[in-house]
Amino acid sequence: MNSILLWQGCNYRNNLEKELKEVFKVLEKLNVEFETLSNETCCGFPFLIGGFLKKAKETAGKTIEKINDFDIVLTPCPACQRAFKDLYSSMLNLQVKPIVNHLAEFIWRILSSKKDGFHLKPLRMKIMYHDPCELGRHMNIYEEPRKIISLIPSLSVYEPRFSREKSVCCGGGGLLFAYFPTLSIKVAAKKLVDEDKIPEDLDAIVTACPQCILTLRKAVELILKREIEVMNIAGLLARSIV
Amino acid sequence: MSIDNEIYGKYLREIGSALRNKFLRLALSRAVKSYRLNRNEAFKLYPYIKDKAERLREIKRHSLKTIDELTKRTKDMVEDLKGNCYLAGDACEAVKYIKSIVKEGETIVKSKSLTMEELNINKELEEMSCEVLETDLGEFIVQHLKSKPMHLLSPAIHISRERVAELLSRLMEKKIPPEIPLLVQEVRKYLRQKFIDANTGLTGANAVAAETGTVLIIENEGNARLVSGLPEKHIVVAGIEKIVPALSDAILVAEVTSRYACYKAPAYINLISGPSKTGDIEKQIVYGVHGPKEFHLILLDNGRREMIKDPVYCQALYCLKCGSCLYECPIYSLISGYFGYVYMGGIGAILTRFLLGGLEKAAPIAYTCTLCGRCREHCPMKIDVPKMMLKLREEAVKNNIAPLKLKENLKSVTGIEI
Numbered sequence: 001m002n003s004i005l006l007w008q009g010c011n012y013r014n015n016l017e018k019e020l021k022e023v024f025k026v027l028e029k030l031n032v033e034f035e036t037l038s039n040e041t042c043c044g045f046p047f048l049i050g051g052f053l054k055k056a057k058e059t060a061g062k063t064i065e066k067i068n069d070f071d072i073v074l075t076p077c078p079a080c081q082r083a084f085k086d087l088y089s090s091m092l093n094l095q096v097k098p099i100v101n102h103l104a105e106f107i108w109r110i111l112s113s114k115k116d117g118f119h120l121k122p123l124r125m126k127i128m129y130h131d132p133c134e135l136g137r138h139m140n141i142y143e144e145p146r147k148i149i150s151l152i153p154s155l156s157v158y159e160p161r162f163s164r165e166k167s168v169c170c171g172g173g174g175l176l177f178a179y180f181p182t183l184s185i186k187v188a189a190k191k192l193v194d195e196d197k198i199p200e201d202l203d204a205i206v207t208a209c210p211q212c213i214l215t216l217r218k219a220v221e222l223i224l225k226r227e228i229e230v231m232n233i234a235g236l237l238a239r240s241i242v
Numbered sequence: 243m244s245i246d247n248e249i250y251g252k253y254l255r256e257i258g259s260a261l262r263n264k265f266l267r268l269a270l271s272r273a274v275k276s277y278r279l280n281r282n283e284a285f286k287l288y289p290y291i292k293d294k295a296e297r298l299r300e301i302k303r304h305s306l307k308t309i310d311e312l313t314k315r316t317k318d319m320v321e322d323l324k325g326n327c328y329l330a331g332d333a334c335e336a337v338k339y340i341k342s343i344v345k346e347g348e349t350i351v352k353s354k355s356l357t358m359e360e361l362n363i364n365k366e367l368e369e370m371s372c373e374v375l376e377t378d379l380g381e382f383i384v385q386h387l388k389s390k391p392m393h394l395l396s397p398a399i400h401i402s403r404e405r406v407a408e409l410l411s412r413l414m415e416k417k418i419p420p421e422i423p424l425l426v427q428e429v430r431k432y433l434r435q436k437f438i439d440a441n442t443g444l445t446g447a448n449a450v451a452a453e454t455g456t457v458l459i460i461e462n463e464g465n466a467r468l469v470s471g472l473p474e475k476h477i478v479v480a481g482i483e484k485i486v487p488a489l490s491d492a493i494l495v496a497e498v499t500s501r502y503a504c505y506k507a508p509a510y511i512n513l514i515s516g517p518s519k520t521g522d523i524e525k526q527i528v529y530g531v532h533g534p535k536e537f538h539l540i541l542l543d544n545g546r547r548e549m550i551k552d553p554v555y556c557q558a559l560y561c562l563k564c565g566s567c568l569y570e571c572p573i574y575s576l577i578s579g580y581f582g583y584v585y586m587g588g589i590g591a592i593l594t595r596f597l598l599g600g601l602e603k604a605a606p607i608a609y610t611c612t613l614c615g616r617c618r619e620h621c622p623m624k625i626d627v628p629k630m631m632l633k634l635r636e637e638a639v640k641n642n643i644a645p646l647k648l649k650e651n652l653k654s655v656t657g658i659e660i
């Protein structure tokens with residue numbers, strides 16, 4: 001059997017504990033045996049894209065030691081995924097041995113391989129899926145999250161006018177949220193209102209990146225002042241899967 | 243003041259106030275909306291434009307590779323046509339050359355050119371007691387309001403008609419109502435005589451065709467034709483990256499640039515090869531007929547060769563200045579040219595680093611980019627701005643000017659000290 005590591009990522013560990021529990025729940029419901037690391041630290045992504053390459057190399061080296069014994073590394077964070085799959089090698093010339101998957105890819109593989117092994121209960125809500133830049137434009141993953149969403153009965157899905165490779169950034173990327181949060185949040189609000197033109201009856205924004213969750217959530221709370229949930233795709237699935 | 247504050251402080255404060263500017267937001271959202279409408283129409287009419295853009299990208303790539311040869315060919319051809327061609331290593335050399343042609347106290351008309359901004363030429367010529375006039379309507383407004391151009395193609399994108407009316411009323415010493423067609427008429431009247439009086443016309447170029455020594459200028463207002471046609475002397479300042487091998491390539495530049503700038507067809511595409519001439523009397527060629535007598539093409543390096551040598555940054559020189567990326571940038575569409583220095587937006591950060599401002603002006607732009615990559619999707623030249631941003635950030639760190647606040651915040655997020 002393949003050994004599977006769930007790499008959680010800083011944002012989930014520090015800021016999204018509830019969402020992380022939902023990830024655990026979904027994986028357990030799908031009978032996935034996985035491990036987590038008690039000594040998980042930053043993968044180095046912020047250093048990579050912040051220009052701090054020395055620090056990034058140090059952090060990446062330590063990370064690779066920790067993850068290299070596994071066959072599959074699974075992560076709900078597309079930034080960690082991109083670091084492992086692309087940036088480590090293209091920017092640091094370091095290689096990662098295990099197969100690296102984003103949670104959405106992984107879940108979709110399982111769901112599509114055992115169609116009858118699980119039951120999804122209907123969710124009567126209207127959602128919009130937001131393509132995270134890291135997952136979409138940078139890793140080219142657009143389909144899997146949509147396919148997962150499409151399995152859930154009764155769900156109504158609003159597709160914004162700009163999506164997939166034309167999707168509008170949440171404003172939290174590129175460390176902007178860490179550097180100039182006010183600007184990030186305004187970008188997020190403008191995206192939801194002017195670009196996505198989210199409908200009045202939208203219940204939730206579903207996405208697949210912790211940074212998008214945090215940024216969009218802040219905009220919804222502080223600027224839109226509306227009762228729209230912002231959740232991870234695993235969170236949505238957690239509600240439906242029995 | 244700390245270095246950090248000097249580099250980032252003012253920039254961030256300006257963004258902060260731009261974020262609070264309701265009018266700017268309104269003006270920008272109107273501009274973005276009409277841009278998208280026009281673009282969709284233009285793309286529908288010319289569905290093959292994407293293929294043309296791809297072809298042009300190849301031509302640009304190849305041109306930069308053979309830049310020395312192309313520069314030489316251009317110079318030879320321009321001189322053969324009895325024009326002058328000067329290869330300027332940097333902005334100083336270009337300024338010196340222009341000052342050697344312009345005389346004290348001349349009237350000088352200009353049409354819009356970002357490249358010319360690298361020379362800070364207005365100030366230089368004003369020191370020679372010259373009257374320097376921007377003739378592009380947006381630039382004219384911005385110049386007289388002592389504001390800063392906020393868009394590649396629509397520099398006055400951030401200014402309302404009421405403010406323009408106020409400005410013109412002051413300038414013409416009469417009350418002018420804030421009706422846009424009227425405002426345009428007034429500027430036309432005001433500038434008409436200036437065109438006639440002007441001794442020298444200054445323009446940029448959208449492309450230069452080496453084979454025929456031809457300069458191509460795209461415009462809508464008709465000012466560039468007057469600037470390049472009426473005065474005795476016409477001086478063109480073009481970055482060396484504007485050179486393409488043949489006239490047909492230059493036409494391709496015009497097509498792709500205008501489509502992505504959302505014009506179905508620009509009102510004018512000017513093609514100029516050397517000074518005006520006639521051989522009508524006894525077949526003896528005389529230079530300077532109705533058009534300029536002197537034609538000067540300044541091919542400007544000013545950091546471009548250094549860019550060409552760099553495998554990552556080099557593609558920034560494919561940029562056509564079409565502006566397509568700006569409207570689709572999440573940051574620019576919120577705060578306009580405050581996201582930038584003189585060169586704006588993501589691509590502007592790279593041009594700033596090499597051509598005007600240096601790393602210290604480029605770093606704040608690089609650190610306020612979300613690296614989302616949406617610009618790349620909309621760029622006809624598929625320029626990979628996020629990739630270059632990463633390199634700029636790397637350079638900022640190496641030069642010890644990465645923002646302190648970011649370092650602190652990253653420490654609290656990751657628990658790791660940088």
Ligand code: SF4
Nearest residue numbers: 561562564565567621
């Ligand atoms: S980077 Fe591309 S889209 Fe932006 S102005 Fe240049 S050519 Fe146009």
